Amino acid sequence: MGNKLVEGLSAMTSSSLEVAPDILMLQFTIVNACIVGKPKTGDSEWVLVDTGLENSADFILQAVEKRFGKNSSPQAIILTHGHFDHVGSVIKLANLWDVPVYAHELEMPYITGKKDYPVGDPAVSSGMVAKMSPTFPHTSIDVGYRAVALPADGSVPGMTGWKWIHTPGHTEGHVCLFREKDHVLLAADAFTTVKQESLMSVLTQSEQISGPPAYLTIDWQAAEASVKHLRELQPSLVIPSHGQPMQGEELENHLDLLVRNFDEMAVPEQGRFVDRQ
Ligand SMILES: [Zn+2]
């Protein structure tokens, strides 16, 4: 039932939003993905960061055609981590485009069929999405030989000027992507700008900075350290995987608030991965 609901939600509205001249955010109701690359540039001059849900491929392909022309394919697909709402269309698209799929080394077992994530933990919140979370797909996908570990030097294939930043906590090999020139941050699930556990907040996208989606987060100490690390980078514009982009003073204030009150704002009262001793 949970998956049906997720599918229904994602089919409801898909939209795109240009957040920078070379960043198109794709919104699939409950999760975002990004196309990074200037419009009308040639083949292989752009990348796709995350791939939405299982039924997101058609919308992604439409957006690609509109932005880069017919039959354009990216240089690579970059995965911030392997959760189902980020890898939903990756196998279909990677096969179609015949491109490598990059992820952090520690995330590789989860995208090559070797290791499953724990099931979602409904105890973390009374919110509807948290309650549904045990029914979310948690088993490893397998992109096979196309899976490649992100380069050790911190560079991101196909994304000149960007660095990947290891931000564990939500998953072992979770990464964010950061551009030093203008401090744009693709935050993935390190933190969100919507209370992802609550269906009402997800539907209305009511803006509120929050920790990583709690029902899937496995290490809260690491998650806190990751948010602190991101704050130190002083991002100017954040595009999270859940919620709306946030920038400037609003972002600075909200992120400060989250860093200072991480326990109260992000860590659940209870849950399998919560250690409150
Ligand atoms: Zn996630």
Ligand SMILES: [Zn+2]
């Ligand atoms: Zn997510």
